[in-house]
Amino acid sequence: MAYETEDHETQYCFPAINSSCIKGKRSKYEYNIMYVFVSLLSAWTVFLNLLVIISISHFKKLHTPTNLIILSLAVADLLMGLIVIPIEATRQIETCWYFGNTFCKLFMIILGLVFSASLSNLVLIAVDRYVAVCHPLQYPQRITTTKTLVSICLSWVCFSTYNTILVTDYGYLETLHRTDLCNGECLFVLGFARRVIDMIISFILPCTLIITLYLRIFYVARQQVKVINSLMKGGKCVMEGSVRRKSESKAALTLGIIVTVYLLCFIPYYICSISVISSTTINVLSWAMYINSSLNPLIYALFYPWFKNTVKHILTLKIFQPKSSLVNIFTEYQL
Numbered sequence: 001m002a003y004e005t006e007d008h009e010t011q012y013c014f015p016a017i018n019s020s021c022i023k024g025k026r027s028k029y030e031y032n033i034m035y036v037f038v039s040l041l042s043a044w045t046v047f048l049n050l051l052v053i054i055s056i057s058h059f060k061k062l063h064t065p066t067n068l069i070i071l072s073l074a075v076a077d078l079l080m081g082l083i084v085i086p087i088e089a090t091r092q093i094e095t096c097w098y099f100g101n102t103f104c105k106l107f108m109i110i111l112g113l114v115f116s117a118s119l120s121n122l123v124l125i126a127v128d129r130y131v132a133v134c135h136p137l138q139y140p141q142r143i144t145t146t147k148t149l150v151s152i153c154l155s156w157v158c159f160s161t162y163n164t165i166l167v168t169d170y171g172y173l174e175t176l177h178r179t180d181l182c183n184g185e186c187l188f189v190l191g192f193a194r195r196v197i198d199m200i201i202s203f204i205l206p207c208t209l210i211i212t213l214y215l216r217i218f219y220v221a222r223q224q225v226k227v228i229n230s231l232m233k234g235g236k237c238v239m240e241g242s243v244r245r246k247s248e249s250k251a252a253l254t255l256g257i258i259v260t261v262y263l264l265c266f267i268p269y270y271i272c273s274i275s276v277i278s279s280t281t282i283n284v285l286s287w288a289m290y291i292n293s294s295l296n297p298l299i300y301a302l303f304y305p306w307f308k309n310t311v312k313h314i315l316t317l318k319i320f321q322p323k324s325s326l327v328n329i330f331t332e333y334q335l
Contacts, residue, residue: 013184024095045081
């Protein structure tokens with residue numbers, strides 16, 4: 001059995017191999033609780049992000065540059081729930097790696113790619129909102145669907161290449177020098193200097209850019225809202241462009257909440273990852289990052305009426321009706 005049978009009995013990941021890692025002991029109750037929790041989290045994350053992906057892919061009205069980036073973010077979150085969470089949970093619950101060295105490298109590449117893709121999408125969202133709020137007249141020319149698709153594809157390709165090189169070259173070479181390795185563990189080892197460099201490239205620089213852009217966005221948005229409100233109080237006619245700018249500001253606020261939640265989930269892990277800290281703390285903080293993938297769709301549900309409307313269409317199977325993709329989901333169910 002996978003769980004503990006006798007307190008004094010030592011279990012191994014691979015009993016037939018002399019260099020096998022020692023398997024951690026857990027009670028049957030712990031195994032059941034942990035596997036149920038992880039299964040629910042994985043299923044919930046996949047389900048919610050599938051709703052986002054289907055919504056934006058199916059309804060023509062949602063084919064905007066901003067929503068394409070949200071779609072890309074949902075794909076990264078889907079991969080987190082579909083691949084990363086189940087495999088990482090199995091590794092931590094079983095305290096053994098049963099999938100071989102080759103898949104260990106592949107898993108580390110996927111893990112790094114998902115994290116990098118999520119952050120790069122947030123950078124693209126910040127740039128998109130910056131142009132929409134701070135340079136609204138130039139937005140249609142600067143931010144187009146084609147340019148956004150190219151940017152998304154380039155970010156995925158670049159981070160795929162970066163994480164592949166990082167894991168297969170630097171990580172593999174430094175792991176070879178470890179003398180305390182045993183069969184049944186999957187480790188990605190980087191020296192302190194490379195960890196710091198990787199954190200700067202993969203986290204600090206993108207986060208600095210995001211925070212800088214959003215500080216500017218909120219400052220400009222606040223000034224615009226003040227002007228619009230003063231015009232309305234004075235009884236003056238508010239131009240359509242002013243109303244649109246107010247709408248763009250609200251969208252920036254919603255996406256800013258997504259960025260803030262992301263930073264709150266990720267910053268503690270990155271701070272602790274370069275310091276000497278217990279593995280238990282690192283594991284807990286890493287799960288805060290995994291859970292972040294299930295939070296974004298909930299934010300959409302709270303702040304985007306169109307998402308609520310598309311979910312109703314999907315769950316009631318109305319998307320299979322003729323011309324359902326042409327439905328104006330911005331006015332649906334607004335009774």
